[in-house]
Amino acid sequence: MQKTKTYLSETVMNLKPSGIRRFFDLAASMEGVISLGVGEPDFVTSWSVREACILSLEQGYTSYTANAGLLELREEISRYLARNFQILYDPNSEIVVTVGASQALDLALRAIINPGDEVIVVEPSFVSYAPLVSLAGGVPVFVQTDGKQEFKLQPEQIEKTITSRTKAMILCSPNNPTGTVLNRRELEAISAIVQKYDLIVISDEIYAELAYDEPYTSFPSIPHMQERTILVNGFSKGFAMTGWRLGFIAAPKEFAQAILKIHQYAMMCAPTMAQYGAIEALKNGESDVEEMKKSYRRRRNYFVQSLNELGLSCHLPGGAFYAFPSIQSTGLTSEQFAERLLMEEKVAVVPGNVFGQSGEGYIRCSYASSMEQLQEAIRRMKRFLERL
Ligand code: PLP
Numbered sequence: 001m002q003k004t005k006t007y008l009s010e011t012v013m014n015l016k017p018s019g020i021r022r023f024f025d026l027a028a029s030m031e032g033v034i035s036l037g038v039g040e041p042d043f044v045t046s047w048s049v050r051e052a053c054i055l056s057l058e059q060g061y062t063s064y065t066a067n068a069g070l071l072e073l074r075e076e077i078s079r080y081l082a083r084n085f086q087i088l089y090d091p092n093s094e095i096v097v098t099v100g101a102s103q104a105l106d107l108a109l110r111a112i113i114n115p116g117d118e119v120i121v122v123e124p125s126f127v128s129y130a131p132l133v134s135l136a137g138g139v140p141v142f143v144q145t146d147g148k149q150e151f152k153l154q155p156e157q158i159e160k161t162i163t164s165r166t167k168a169m170i171l172c173s174p175n176n177p178t179g180t181v182l183n184r185r186e187l188e189a190i191s192a193i194v195q196k197y198d199l200i201v202i203s204d205e206i207y208a209e210l211a212y213d214e215p216y217t218s219f220p221s222i223p224h225m226q227e228r229t230i231l232v233n234g235f236s237k238g239f240a241m242t243g244w245r246l247g248f249i250a251a252p253k254e255f256a257q258a259i260l261k262i263h264q265y266a267m268m269c270a271p272t273m274a275q276y277g278a279i280e281a282l283k284n285g286e287s288d289v290e291e292m293k294k295s296y297r298r299r300r301n302y303f304v305q306s307l308n309e310l311g312l313s314c315h316l317p318g319g320a321f322y323a324f325p326s327i328q329s330t331g332l333t334s335e336q337f338a339e340r341l342l343m344e345e346k347v348a349v350v351p352g353n354v355f356g357q358s359g360e361g362y363i364r365c366s367y368a369s370s371m372e373q374l375q376e377a378i379r380r381m382k383r384f385l386e387r388l
Pocket of ligand 1: 039099100101102103126172175176204206234235236242246247
């Protein structure tokens, strides 16, 4: 067929493929690679959760659920949010079960953006945020954070980017890729700006279960923030359920019902069997989460200390399972460092620049790998650095 016109959307054509993929593909084609590249738990989902899913299939629960998800699951989510984060949501009207936090983010953005609205994205950031803003017709506006301040978002930085078109801001704590956690005091300072400029906050708390050093503060628990926050969370990380594709949104009724409208047309509902598994995860899974958390914490302490001993300076990340060390002392760019480390020592990490401009000079290493693998990765990195 001779091409006389372009069939693809301009927005889609302008999207860059995820920089993480390129390294995955390269690493997958090689033997003996230690991958610190993937952002997922190395645990298998708890047996009781898998069993609840199997039981639901045995009982023949294979139809659609309500668009918003099984009421029993929404009730469990509501109890979970109250118990762990001290925030109250009505399971009948303020919670929507989604296909992962990924779909929750997409829905949240599509529900609030009018063409040209600006959405603040804090860098370094999870790779989906800016593309999802663009796909929803908005304009991502980037705020840079600084490694010297452990990548903590500074309220005055937000203020500098605000224009008459600024509609919302995406917050992510614990953060992917930096592991940085914002504490209550820091979130309160941000909330003052949010209120002053009448912003909506999409708070991505997918790593909330994995905060190691201080009690976790959920953004909507800050006074006056619940009314303007769309909370995104899910089962992938804390409950080791990435492949189940299950997340949720909790938000004031006005937002949740707008989100539900899109969800019912775009997706109908999240997978039924996964929802049965999730009910069990919330009812009885917290001791397993606690065990996994202890294990990540041990590995974080070992891995971050070892990176610092190698001369790759790294702040102690308060949450998630990522270390984000500086590689500036090597004189290489992030891409050069990651590519050479993979080719010469078969260790896969993600170059920091794929997470935005302020990630240049850093690499993301996931420590959700066995202790033996982490120790071997450190040995190989040591050899690599000695040769440089
Ligand atoms: N948000 C952040 C910050 C993430 O790191 C990820 C996955 O890596 C997601 C959302 C997506 O999670 P899910 O598997 O629930 O779609």
